[in-house]
Every structure is written in structure tokens, then in C-alpha cells.
Amino acid sequence: MSSEPAEGLRPVLAGMKALVTGIANEHSIAYGCAKAFRELGADLAITYASEKAKPYVEPLASELGAELLLPLDVGDAAQLQSVFGQIGQRWGRLDILLHSIAWAPKDDLHGGLLHCSSEGFARAMDISCHSFVRMAALAAPLMDQGGTLLTMSYYGANKVVPNYSVMGPVKAALEACTRYLAYELGPKGIRVHAISPGPLKTRAASGLKDFDLLLNEAVERAPLGELVDIMDVGYTCAFLATPYARRVSGETLYVDGGVNIMA
Numbered sequence: 001m002s003s004e005p006a007e008g009l010r011p012v013l014a015g016m017k018a019l020v021t022g023i024a025n026e027h028s029i030a031y032g033c034a035k036a037f038r039e040l041g042a043d044l045a046i047t048y049a050s051e052k053a054k055p056y057v058e059p060l061a062s063e064l065g066a067e068l069l070l071p072l073d074v075g076d077a078a079q080l081q082s083v084f085g086q087i088g089q090r091w092g093r094l095d096i097l098l099h100s101i102a103w104a105p106k107d108d109l110h111g112g113l114l115h116c117s118s119e120g121f122a123r124a125m126d127i128s129c130h131s132f133v134r135m136a137a138l139a140a141p142l143m144d145q146g147g148t149l150l151t152m153s154y155y156g157a158n159k160v161v162p163n164y165s166v167m168g169p170v171k172a173a174l175e176a177c178t179r180y181l182a183y184e185l186g187p188k189g190i191r192v193h194a195i196s197p198g199p200l201k202t203r204a205a206s207g208l209k210d211f212d213l214l215l216n217e218a219v220e221r222a223p224l225g226e227l228v229d230i231m232d233v234g235y236t237c238a239f240l241a242t243p244y245a246r247r248v249s250g251e252t253l254y255v256d257g258g259v260n261i262m263a
């Protein structure tokens with residue numbers, strides 16, 4: 001793939017190095033983000049969560065001309081170290097990190113928060129939230145010219161969304177981590193953002209009970225009258241990584257057609 005931006009777009013991320021985690025398939029939010037970064041000129045490193053996932057991610061990585069394709073299960077500390085080690089070797093630096101990862105044990109997710117086990121709660125928190133903190137710690141030394149860290153939250157962090165269950169408190173913690181990381185990394189010129197997309201039909205979303213109801217409700221309530229797609233999220237992330245957003249940090253930015261402003 002050429003490094004030319006899509007027609008009409010200026011290559012505002014040209015020369016930037018971006019690590020994208022969380023692509024499972026072409027419906028993944030992270031794929032929309034990788035595509036937007038690439039269209040705007042960034043070079044990509046892409047990870048896949050397991051050998052089972054690799055055949056789905058590999059063609060997307062090659063379509064986007066990714067320079068690195070690496071295995072990463074965030075529960076595996078050695079793999080996480082290795083990803084950042086290889087980025088250091090290849091690029092010597094990193095400008096953009098996208099964390100687009102969430103997971104909770106099915107029984108704990110479906111049983112409601114009241115019945116979520118202590119172990120399930122801890123695992124959901126570790127994979128979906130603390131992994132962002134671990135990544136930030138490894139990314140920061142590679143961002144000595146500053147950089148942008150991005151993670152994916154959801155409306156259920158702040159308001160009760162039936163069936164979102166344990167993921168509500170987990171996303172609330174993720175948004176709080178975003179603020180504290182923004183505070184601690186601000187002096188290094190590293191900006192940290194949480195994005196809160198409206199509901200999107202992805203593999204992760206298919207694990208939520210009655211997800212179609214959420215989609216219908218989102219269309220009905222959105223001032224803009226439409227569901228968001230993965231490129232809407234991708235372009236917002238790309239914008240946050242540009243110098244045009246250079247004084248924005250620690251926020252949770254909704255990309256939901258305006259649903260969150262409604263009573």
C-alpha cells in the first residue's frame with residue numbers, strides 16, 4: 001500500500017509510528033483506527049491476540065502495509081515486553097499507541113455484577129484496564145519526543161447500561177486511569193485519551209445480551225440520527241494524535257452521534 005493519504009486528506013501523521021492492538025477482524029474498532037492512521041500517513045505495527053486470530057489479522061495487516069505484525073496476549077508479560085522491544089529495535093521510537101482490548105469471563109459478564117466472582121472481576125480488570133497502564137509504562141520510554149496513548153471506553157462507565165455488568169466498573173476504572181496517566185505523562189509531552197464509541201456490531205459486542213436493542217436505541221436517540229462506524233472512531237483517534245489536538249489530554253471523548261447528551 002502506498003503511503004499516500006486518501007483523496008482529499010493531508011498526510012498529517014506522515015512519519016509517525018503507530019502501534020495498534022485489538023484487531024480481531026475487519027469489523028474491529030482497532031481496524032478502523034489502523035486504517036485511518038495509515039490513510040493519514042502513519043507507519044503501523046499491528047498485534048494479534050493468538051495463533052487462532054492470526055489468519056484473520058494477517059491479511060488486514062498486509063493490506064495496510066504494516067511494518068510489524070506481532071503476537072500479543074496482554075496477559076503474557078513476556079510477550080508485552082517483546083512487542084515494545086521489537087518496536088524499539090525497528091523504529092527506535094513510538095508516536096501513537098492504540099489499546100482497543102476488552103475481555104471478561106462469560107459467566108461473570110452474564111450473571112450481573114452482583115454475582116460476578118472475585119476472580120472474574122480481577123481478570124476483566126487486568127485484561128481490559130490494567131493492560132493499558134502496562135502498555136503506557138512500556139510506551140513512554142519510546143515517546144521521548146512526546147506521543148499519544150488511546151484507549152476505548154463505553155457509556156456504561158458512567159451510566160447504567162443493562163447487561164453491561166462488570167464491564168461498567170472496569171470502563172470507569174479505565175477512564176480514571178486515562179486521567180491519572182495523562183497527569184503523570186503530561187510532563188513528557190505524552191497525551192492520553194479515552195474514546196467512548198456508540199454501539200458497533202463487533203465480535204466483542206456479540207458477547208453482550210440484547211446488544212441489538214442497544215443498537216436500535218442508539219439510532220433512535222442520536223441527535224445525528226445514525227449509528228457510528230469504525231472509521232468514525234478511527235478518524236477521531238487520528239485527529240487526537242495530530243498536533244491539532246496538542247492541548248487536549250485526559251478526556252473521554254464520545255463518538256456516538258450525540259447520544260450521551262440526551263436525557
Ligand SMILES: NC(=O)c1ccc[n+]([C@@H]2O[C@H](COP(=O)([O-])OP(=O)(O)OC[C@H]3O[C@@H](n4cnc5c(N)ncnc54)[C@H](O)[C@@H]3O)[C@@H](O)[C@H]2O)c1
Pocket residue numbers: 021022023024025027028029030048049053072073074075100101102103127152153154155196197198199200201202203204205
Ligand atoms: N463494539 C462496541 O459497541 C464498543 C463500544 C464501545 C467501546 N468498545 C470497546 O472497543 C474495544 C474494541 O472492541 P471491538 O468492539 O472492536 O471488538 P473486537 O472483538 O473486534 O476487539 C476486541 C479485541 O480485544 C482483544 N483481546 C481480548 N483479550 C485479549 C488479550 N488477553 N490480549 C490481547 N488482546 C485481547 C481481541 O483479540 C480483540 O481483538 C473494547 O475495549 C470494547 O470494550 C466497543
